[in-house]
Amino acid sequence: MPSITSSTAAAIARARENAINRGGDADEICPVCKSSRYLNPNMRFLVNPECYHKMCESCVDRLFSQGPSQCPVVGCDKILRKQKFRKQTFEDIQVEREVDVRKRIAKTFNKRQEDFPSLKEFNDYLEEVETVTFNLLNSIDINATEAKITAFEQSNKSSILQNAAKAAQEQQFALAQREFEKEHHRRTRELENEIEASEKRERAEHKANLLRALEADNPDAEVAKVNKLARKKSSMRREHQERRARELEAARNAPAFQFMSNLNRVAEEAPPEKYDPVDGFDETNRYFVYRDKYESPWLDDTRNNKAVLAGGYLLQQYYERAVFEAFSGVGCFIEDPDIEGGEAMAPLESFDTPMIDSSV
């Protein structure tokens, strides 16, 4: 009977559709409980990244609700936890697994090309990473490989963290930029629409005004007046719109996105003039020189006391201070307002009160 056939066909079609929507075949069956999608169209399959054995949701609920337990697939002795089950993204379980492994590897081996002095070294590093990945995927030397990963992680802790932060920052920036671009487009479009609308309105207005002018007693003069008004209006409008367009363009190039340069700003800096360790300070002592050693019986026991020296006490610093303080008033005259060097210190005005030797 045609009606039955058509209804069967429709049911099959629906089941197919269902199956396709869920990413599986209509006659797919759960390898654990053997129930098929045909009987249970809402069936969902889950995998656990421990062993990637596929099973349906109800099996997972049934087997692992009571806590971790062994994988039901014959010959698999992995202990699985319900929490770790997730939906399969790729149809091919090998691909699924590879993606997981690569994700994990990428988290640790996240060096970038700029971390290496030459392309060759970077390529060597990439090859190394690929070897590790390959070993993990094909279960070659698992223990040695894991050890290698741990060792790498240990010795590159800081750079891994840094690169992760860098990647996060870049992502964030890209997001912000996308958002900004979108907003920019929207505003541009808005402006265009506005221009169009106002032009239209103006034209209509102008037309109405013209008609009214023609009705008047003195059409020529009125028409001229109307035309002049229209010209003035449209030029005003254009000016206004141009200004807005300019503002929009400026916003786009403006500081909001200058922080982009922060990300890669390492190289672009010109070398500073010349490195000056003390930032322009004149270190010459005009009135004295330091000697390495000053004889004094009072200092002898300090000089020879191991415990004093082992703590890092430096007699040299004491000499320096004593000599410095002895000479620190030399060359400083109370009446003289323009002491040399006072110029440079103008912002501090430190010389306006000449020195009184308070240690005396």
Add this chain to the structure above:
Amino acid sequence: MSATTGPPTSGTLSNATVIRRTLPFGNGNGSNTPLSAMVAESGDIKLANDDSDASDNDDPDDLNTRTKKKYTKDRKLGEGAYAVVNLGHRRATATEPAVPVAIKKIKVNTEFRDGITMDAIREVKYLRELHHINIIALLDVFSSKNQNLCLVLEFLDSDLEMIIRDTSQTLSMGDIKSWMLMSLRGLWWCHKSFVIHRDIKPNNLLLAANGVLKLADFGLARSFADPKRHMTHQVITRWYRPPELFYGAKFYSSSVDIFSLGLVFCELMLRVPFLAGNTDLHQLELICQWLGTPTEENWPGVSTLPGYHEASGTVVKERGTDFFMNTFIAAGESGVDLLMKMLRLDPRKRCSAREALDSKWFSQEPYPTPPASLPKKGGGKGIEKVGSDLKRKAGELFNTPDERGKKVARKLDFGGGG
């Protein structure tokens, strides 16, 4: 005073530091001013000789009132054990605009019934003398109506710790170099003026809005001790304390600051404190484990220190270039060399601040980032901020999710970094 005594040209110090110095700054000369003299001069400290005002009235109370009136107090920034910090402004005058300042009010009558806490005295004593672009400026001192001491300090809005902890920001080697350079210059100036800071740590390295780093918190500072004068070993925050202080050394020198700064250097690279001990003993253990165990070979005389104890565990040889190269490879060869010199176990073998400044590392590529372009606090947030600003203005049009686009995977993301 010779020409050598002036601080470096400090154009960048800006108008925030218009200081009328009332105490003689003899570049160390004043630093041995006895405490009593200091207190006796306290009237003098209070006056901030404004030429226009200080015309003929020298009455301390009057001067104090005048100084006080120069500043307004705004909101509270924080409260510590012994001080309250308020944001304030120096009132605008005819010639200068208003300048934000931090007003640190020392609580007088809490612990120290008989006077001002040691920290406050130290802070005033040394900051009054140290004038350098990389050291926080003490602008004025006055007393409030309850006889509380108020220190007017340069206002600095962030510190290095915030930057280190904010992992959303990447710090380039140039940035680290720049911060190290500025800290070393500040430290060099302290040591040159015969002052040991004794509390170098990231949250005492403050950052001005223009990126310039400044040493702050001189609450533990002291001037170099004379021979035979004991110093306390209970100083410096534990994570940054050098081994000689754990051994109870009573005689030490500016090299303690160098060790602390060396650890700050590590922290800038690792983004976590390098040696974070839970107790003093644990901290010493970490030092032994990571930098090497102090022995008579690598530190002659160490066993004579009062608190010395022979290490019970395995003796780790003082770490050489290999270890540092492995752990801090990012710094490069010359950077690692500098770091090693700063972290030597034997304080006599550590470099001085001046020697550190001569390191090749600072003149090599990557060059120190100019202060103005250093990362700022909340750089990552800045992006978000821009983002959210844009979002707000965008209205509803684009906030509805694009249903069609959502289901399409844009890109296979192997990077687990996000």
